[in-house]
Amino acid sequence: MIQAIGLTSSPRKELPPVVDDVSFEAHAGRVTALLGAPGAGKTTVLRLMLELQRGRGITHFRGRPLHRIAHPSREVGVLLGDVPGHPARTVRGHLRMLCAAAGVTIRRADEILETVELVSLRDERLGTLSRGMDRRLGLACALLADPHTLVLDDPARGLSTPESRWLHDALRAYATQGGTVLYATADPKEAARTADRVVTLNQGRLAADQEAADFSRTRLRPRVAVRTPHAARLAALLAKEARTTHRSVEVVREGGNRLSVYGSACAEVGEVAFRNGILVHQLADEVGDMGPDTPSPTATATATATAPGALARKPEESQQLHESQQPLESQQPPKSQQPLEPQQPTKPLRSPQTHQSPQHHQPPEPLRTHGSFNPAGPTSGAPSSPLPPPISVRSAPSPLRPLRYEFRRAVGIGTGFVTGAVVLAVSAVTAVLLARIGHTPQPRLLAAWPRELPLPPAALGAGLLGALAFGDEFRHPALAADRGTVPCRLGLLTAKLLVSAATALLLALLTVGCDAEVLHLFYGRELAQVPPEWLTLGAGWICLVVGCAWAGVLAAGVFRSTTAGLAAVVAVPVLVVPLVQAVWESHSVRTAAGFPLRLREVLLAQWPFGGERYVEAVILALAQPVGSALTLSLTALLCAYLVTTLRGRVR
Known part of the structure; x- marks a missing residue:
């Protein structure tokens, strides 16, 4: 079940908070509707x-807040x-990408896909889906x-x-299978029509918390539905009859030959x-909505444009006959949900495994049938098993799960x-x-790096791929099934850095290989x-390309934009390199030559397999102004990302 206690949004400048002290409960095995007009604070509450x-x-x-649940998507x-x-x-x-994220x-x-009946559209692009198919995919x-x-x-909007x-x-x-729906x-x-309990919001405050039948009887105005080919005359x-008898009656033209009469009886x-x-073709008492075929588009539009708990009527479409409104006659509540026909069970949604957590105990909740969810109704004869214990607080999993997710992304x-x-x-083409x-040195020729450009094409491409790793994530949050947004987790950052480094390394090797082959083809050996x-x-070449990719990842993660990530990559040779070069060229800076030998003397050990050569190559690459x-x-970007992450976790 869900227990929301004292939800209040942060105050706005000279304005009251959007949500102010909202508390309610949504029980397991029931559907709870959070009702409110546009701007009432429903989305803010969620x-x-x-x-x-x-x-x-x-x-x-x-019984647990979301930040204390190790795997929120499983709860x-x-x-x-x-x-x-x-x-x-x-x-x-x-x-499949979200499967890797959820573990x-x-x-x-x-x-x-079989459960939501989207098997035939599994190869369709998300951008081509209709509104209905998009809702099914979201579910x-x-x-x-x-x-x-x-x-x-x-x-159900739209x-x-x-x-x-x-x-x-x-x-x-x-x-019906024991889940909680809000x-x-x-x-x-x-x-x-569709909920068991209705929680009504009005201007950010809790207006009512009622059973659906009580909500229909007390907060929806009873009416008489009339269908006649002479709607205007009637x-x-x-x-005229209401004016004669001095009664408050309101007549609404719902479109076509349908009338809704408020304040009267059949x-x-x-x-x-x-x-x-x-x-007269139809004459019936109604409270709320009596079925899917009754409301017209006009009625639906007016109902959604009002304050919660009252059906709207446009002034130009209604004939208000008296200012004082007499008490409305009580009517029958709307029809209850009809029992759904049992159908064949679908593919299981959950493997019948339980999580052991002997340290925490929760009150028993309604039983839920594991692996038998069916949109058409509950499955008859399906075995029931008790719900697993509450998820225990445990350490984060190994980085393999975000690594698999990032690879699929x-x-x-x-x-x-x-x-x-x-x-x-x-x-x-540039190398040719x-x-x-x-007049171009051999190393720059193989890297296709003209002196006029701040970075070679491979470094710019690696930076762009790194910026896309986080930039597209914030534009199209792939981890929305987990928390609704992109979490700033160090495990996810590590996975992105590893994948971007592997991609940049592959791109660097392919670039040099392709350039060498093209030069050999055009101009000989x-x-x-x-x-x-070459070592x-x-x-230096690998450090440059991988560093550009990491700069794009970190900058896009800090500024939440692909453009900002690519701009940070370009800013390194354009803005930062001249400053570093000025420092390196000053007389107070010493050279790093002989560092491997001095390091070997300190460690009193030989580098295995001539490892001092690789250390020397890395040190020399870092000693360059670009490095x-x-x-x-x-x-700087990593520190900014860590600061942003820590600030986001402080509550």
Whole structure:
């Protein structure tokens, strides 16, 4: 279950907080709707619950706040807004990437695609999905780790009636199996029809916390639904009758031949129609929404534009006949949820494993059927097993899980491959042109690095790939199934640095190899020879390319922008190198020559396999102005990233 206590957003300048002291509970096995007009604070409440926004208060998920749960995606499935994935990624690729992030097997992606009926669209790009399919994919992302709780922000917004019905049936089936479902909506009729309990917000404060039947009876105005081909004439007659009897009656044209009469009863409307010879096709008492076929687009639009708990009526569409409103007659509550037909069980959502945690005990909750989620309804005859104990607080897993995730993220779209191909082509053409012009040293020729450019194409390409590693992540948060945003975790940063370093190393080797082959093809063996000091030059070349990639990763992580990451890479040779070069050229700076020999004397041991040569190559590379500037920039960016991470964890 969910226990939200005293949720209050941070105060704004000269304005009250968006959310002020909101407390409620959402129980397991039930669907809870968080109702409010646009701007009432629904999304802010959800973000405060998920610890995505600063404020006061606390939220317990089965007795624990989210920051004390080791794997949040296994406890809470989140869908805030659209599916936050790269539009060029396929449906199946996106789910498999999230499987690596959540620590579940990749087979889970295919299973959940069958559950949400997206198997036929598994190779479609995210950017081509319709609104209904996007909602299904969002539900699949939330269900991927088989969480106990679902938190969704207006999941049915913009859906057609069949898609909305399918979605709410899926949520109902999940709650029936013991899960906790909390979703936000602005439509009171939707909340009354699909939820078990309705929590109403009004201007950031808790207005009501009621059962759905009580909400329909007390906060939705009863009305008489009338269908007649003479709607305009009947509306005028009802208005005349109300003026004659001095009663407060409101008539709303819902579009076409449908009327909604507030403040009257079926018998009174029927008598007026009978006395005036008006044919009536439908005459029924309603409270809230009686079914999916009853409301019209006009009615739905007016209902969602009002304050919570009251159906809106446009002034130009209604005929208000008296200012004083008499008490409304009590009507029957809306129809309850019809029992869903049992169907064949689908693929299991969760492996029947339990997590042992003998140190913590929670009150027993409703039983949940493991591995039998069915959007069409509960599965008859499915075995039940008790819920696992609360997730214990334990250390973070090994970096292999974020490493697998980062690898799938990097290869899931074609941006990296296209960037690498462009870098190789530009480097080859540049090397041929430099050889034709002449006066270019052999090392710069193999690296395709003209003196006029601050960085070679390979270094710029590596920096761009590094900037994309975090920049695209903040634009299209891939870890939204975990916490709704990109977490600033050191494990994720380590994985990105390792993958970007491997990518940059591969790009550096391929660039030199391709340039050598092209030069050999055009001008012969002479220009493709390996320089004598290849070890020192190779170490400097690798350090330069990998350092540019790391600078792009760190800058994009600090500034949350791909452009800022690439700008930081270019700023190293343009701005930082002249400053470092001025320092190195001063008379007070000593040379680092002979460092390996002095280090060997200090350690009193021989370097194995001639390791002093490699150390000397690295030291000489760092002693260059570009190497020193790059090292200085990386250190500053890493410190800035750590400071940003630590500040984000302070609450």
